[in-house]
Amino acid sequence: MWKNRNIWIILTGEMIAGLGLWTGIIGNLEFMQEKIPSDFIKALIMSVGLLAGIIAGPLAGKVIDQSRKKIVLLLAGFGRMISVVFMLIAISTGSVWWMVAFMISIQLAATFYFPALQAAIPLVVKDDDLLTMNGLHMNVATIARVAGTALAGIMLVYWSLASLYWVSMIAYGGLLIFTLMLRIDEGEAREAKVKTAGKGGFMEVFPVLKAYPAVGMTLVMTLIPLLFLGSFNLLVINISIIQDSASIKGLIYTAEGIAFMVGSFAVKYISSKWKTTTILFFFATTVAVAEFMLFFVDSMAITLSAFAVLGFSLGCFFPTAMVIFQKQMPKEYHGRFFSFRNMLERVMFQVVLLSAGAFLDIIGLQLMVIVFGLISVSMTVLFFIQMKKRNIILEQPKTTAESI
Numbered sequence: 001m002w003k004n005r006n007i008w009i010i011l012t013g014e015m016i017a018g019l020g021l022w023t024g025i026i027g028n029l030e031f032m033q034e035k036i037p038s039d040f041i042k043a044l045i046m047s048v049g050l051l052a053g054i055i056a057g058p059l060a061g062k063v064i065d066q067s068r069k070k071i072v073l074l075l076a077g078f079g080r081m082i083s084v085v086f087m088l089i090a091i092s093t094g095s096v097w098w099m100v101a102f103m104i105s106i107q108l109a110a111t112f113y114f115p116a117l118q119a120a121i122p123l124v125v126k127d128d129d130l131l132t133m134n135g136l137h138m139n140v141a142t143i144a145r146v147a148g149t150a151l152a153g154i155m156l157v158y159w160s161l162a163s164l165y166w167v168s169m170i171a172y173g174g175l176l177i178f179t180l181m182l183r184i185d186e187g188e189a190r191e192a193k194v195k196t197a198g199k200g201g202f203m204e205v206f207p208v209l210k211a212y213p214a215v216g217m218t219l220v221m222t223l224i225p226l227l228f229l230g231s232f233n234l235l236v237i238n239i240s241i242i243q244d245s246a247s248i249k250g251l252i253y254t255a256e257g258i259a260f261m262v263g264s265f266a267v268k269y270i271s272s273k274w275k276t277t278t279i280l281f282f283f284a285t286t287v288a289v290a291e292f293m294l295f296f297v298d299s300m301a302i303t304l305s306a307f308a309v310l311g312f313s314l315g316c317f318f319p320t321a322m323v324i325f326q327k328q329m330p331k332e333y334h335g336r337f338f339s340f341r342n343m344l345e346r347v348m349f350q351v352v353l354l355s356a357g358a359f360l361d362i363i364g365l366q367l368m369v370i371v372f373g374l375i376s377v378s379m380t381v382l383f384f385i386q387m388k389k390r391n392i393i394l395e396q397p398k399t400t401a402e403s404i
Contacts, residue, residue, distance in 0.1 A: 006124040006182055007133065010117070011140045013178035017077075018144020019151065020171025024084070024106075026152035027164035028099070029233060035096055039234055043357025045096070046233075047350040049103030053111040054346045060112045061205070061339030065332065069120040073179045076113035080172045083109060084165050091162045107346075115338035122326045122334065123184050130326050134319040135264035142264075142315075146257035153250050205340045208333050213392045217383065218324045219341060223348055224284045224379050225314055227372045228291055230352025235294070238365050242297055255304045256311035263315020276320060276394045281384055283317040288376035294369040324394060 032042050064072050083105035090098030125133045155163055209216040240248050270279060286309055293306035329337050359368040387394075 004124065006184070007136075009178050009181050010121070010124070011136060013175045014137060014140045015144050016171050016178065017080075017175040018141050018171075019148045020168035020175075022145045022148025023152040023155070023164045023171075024087070024168040025233070026149055026156070027087070027161055027168075028103075029237060030156060030161060031091065031099060033237065035094070038357075039238070039360040040354070040357035042237075043234060043353040045100060045103065047353045048100055049107035050346040050350045050353070052104040053107040054343050054350070056108055056111045057339050057343030057346070060115060060342075061336030063112070064116045064119055064335030064339060066335075068184070069116050069123070069335075070179065070182050070184050072112055072116040073120070073182070074176065076109045076116065077172060077176045077179055079109035080106060080113070081169060081176070084169045084172065087165050088162055091165070111339070111342060111346075115335060115342055118322075118326075118338040119331075119334035120182075120184055122331060124182075130323050132268065134322040134326075135267060135315075138315070138319060139261045139264050142257045142260045142311075146254050149250055149253045205333060205336045208330065208337070212328050213390065214324060214394045215329050215337075217387055217392050218280065218321050218394060219344070221280055221284060221383055222318070222321050222341075223344070224376050224383075225287050225310075225317065226345060226348045227352055227376055228287055228310060229314075230349040231356035231368075231372070234353070234356050234360060235365065238360055239297055239303060242365065243300060243303070245300075248300065248303070251300075251304060252307050256307040259308040259311030260315040261311075263312040264319055265315075266312075267316040267319055270316060271320065276324065277387070279316060279320050280394065281380060283313040284380045284383075285377070286313040287317075288373045288380065291369045291373035291376060295366050297365055297369075 032045065036042050036045070083102055086098050086102040086105060090096070090102060121133060121137070122130065151167070152164055155167070209219070236249050236252055239252065267279070274282075290306045290310040290313065293302055293309065296302040325337065325341070326334075356368065359371070363371075386392075
């Protein structure tokens with residue numbers, strides 16, 4: 001696995017791009033904190049970009065399945081660079097509308113980029129190495145998040161807000177260079193097969209999901225952590241205000257990030273002891289525990305512990321879910337499936353963002369996390385009952401059909 005140059009290219013590119021992504025995100029939060037007082041309006045602005053991604057999702061899936069993955073990655077990467085220009089204009093003019101243009105364009109680029117990358121990984125990594133690769137990829141993304149947020153915090157002290165976006169621009173340029181070096185051998189025979197399968201359009205994903213119920217069940221399971229993740233940035237801003245500490249933002253990202261990396265390494269060992277079903281449902285439950293812990297938000301120790309529990313849980317949960325997607329879903333449908341998954345996540349993110357913004361304005365953080373925790377527990381129990389009732393087996397079968 002370590003002799004595979006594509007793996008090193010993907011991981012290095014993710015590190016560089018992640019630094020740019022997270023310096024930009026911290027810049028977004030800083031810009032909104034200066035210009036927009038209401039949490040609900042902040043959430044509304046964030047959701048506009050997600051809505052654009054939802055609309056473009058079906059087209060992205062079809063394009064990814066019918067095109068060379070490398071070409072899609074390059075074009076999406078270039079689109080990211082263009083989007084940063086809008087944010088630089090927003091800062092220079094003080095206009096929130098230019099920020100909205102940035103949110104829309106960056107999300108459109110992500111709508112094509114991330115499903116294409118998720119579809120490309122099984123083409124460059126052996127099936128037996130997918131769990132390790134998914135964990136490594138998520139770890140690198142987490143390291144980039146911790147380093148990017150720390151870098152952004154330092155830059156805001158000594159440099160201007162615009163400097164964060166120049167770092168993003170340079171990072172996305174670096175990602176383009178690394179993407180050019182990728183060698184993805186899709187093969188003429190397989191490419192023809194993919195193009196034939198892709199002619200039916202985005203709606204073909206649904207009968208495939210019906211034929212592979214384990215994939216469908218895992219897909220809906222991944223919605224549980226989104227209650228926490230969708231409101232993550234709003235929570236960080238409010239915790240900073242409640243504790244009257246600017247430094248708590250960086251500490252939260254660091255605690256969650258380090259715990260995530262530990263979890264993604266530990267899941268390899270855990271998967272040798274536990275069944276896939278046990279891993280998914282246990283760590284979906286611990287996400288709810290982390291939400292309940294934030295009721296004691298006045299305590300820095302409990303707050304950081306809650307985000308550490310969240311990070312470890314996600315580090316075990318998501319690599320396991322990704323292996324089910326990559327192994328059990330036929331490869332010729334990967335582009336449309338991952339686009340559908342991203343579209344579904346964006347819908348949930350939008351709902352959670354708007355709900356969290358309204359809840360924070362109306363009932364406050366402590367009651368909101370109790371509500372979210374109860375919803376997470378209820379969803380986990382409901383999905384477990386449905387899985388048993390329909391006799392769905394999440395374990396990897398000995399043989400998986402390549403297509404239907």
